[in-house]
Amino acid sequence: MNAPDRFELFLLPDGVEKVTVSPDQRMPNAAFIKFEREDHTLGNMLVKQLQQDPRVLYAAYKVEHPLFANFVMRVQTEDGYTPRDALKNACQTLIVQLKIISRKFKEGYSVMSMLE
């Protein structure tokens, strides 16, 4: 049949960039960032983290078409701060949080499995 292969959801084809940053022509310090082969798992997490950043004025994402495994994020920041830096910081913060969660889970789990 003509159904697309399932692996197209997560396998980045040759010659396709994972992220493409293009500036918003209408205003400064704003950019559209296209994420290839990613979905709400990454999009929602990143956008919510960006919105915690006081120097980020606007952050949102959309999955333009359900059949295509990509989403577009728009980020607008204050002067002297770029959307790209904001995104990198968001990634960093989330990684740090995940590391803490992972560590605390291991501790809690080893205690709990000894008890049971």
Added chain:
Amino acid sequence: MAEPEVTVRKAGKDNVDVVLENMDLSLVNSMRRVFLSEIPTVAIDLVEVEANTSVLADEFLSHRLGLIPLDSSLANELEYTRDCDCEIYCDKCSVVLTLNAVCNTDSTLDVYSSDINVAVPARSDDSIGRPIQSSTDERGILIARLRKNQELRVKCIAKKGIAKEHAKWSPCSGIAFEYDPWNKLKHTDLWYEVDADKEWPKSKNCDYEEPPNLHDKFDYNAVPRKFYMNVETTGQLKPDVVFERGIHVLETKLAEIALALSKAEEETDW
């Protein structure tokens, strides 16, 4: 925001119950999504049917075989076939399993997942690809029933994959997920005949949070901060392994984005 807190409430054989605090709903939801669909496991992907005189059609049987949970604790040692140098499959990217059964008696013969054997346990540890045995049922999962003179001779090739491609690769059979059991945030609109409080059963997680005070005003700035998650596995991976590998997958995803951003920065002056 305060540092994230994790409390393990129950550590069972195939499930783990955790309470996560001081983090964003979106982060916990992403963890849930990754546990369900992006942790690599091993499952039967190719089936070579040498003899099948049972009443089940080949494709029906292949589908059943694919869904059998196989031990994936060492899945990270395996390559993806698409990344491997071989053409169809080899030792580096697959595990070969065999199933041979003939019924010679007048009574029906039941073929169980415990009858599947790992053909070449060449790897350091032969646990990889072994069908999961639960302690309650030693024979495993019923695959087919054979009548007298019916035979099954099948070679199965198990490969590494993730559940985004096919649900058979999912290490989780289900994840219970809840926040705000008292519905203080009003994210849920409970349907009722007369009184929602009486008609809806209370969640057991209500014991972990303060009940709402009738005279309190609605706090429209409140956000969910405490999440209850129960990760139940199919046995392919232990629940704590699902948790750790899932978080690792998420970290890798984020690191990949950060790296791609730095790379794009070097190439453009923007």
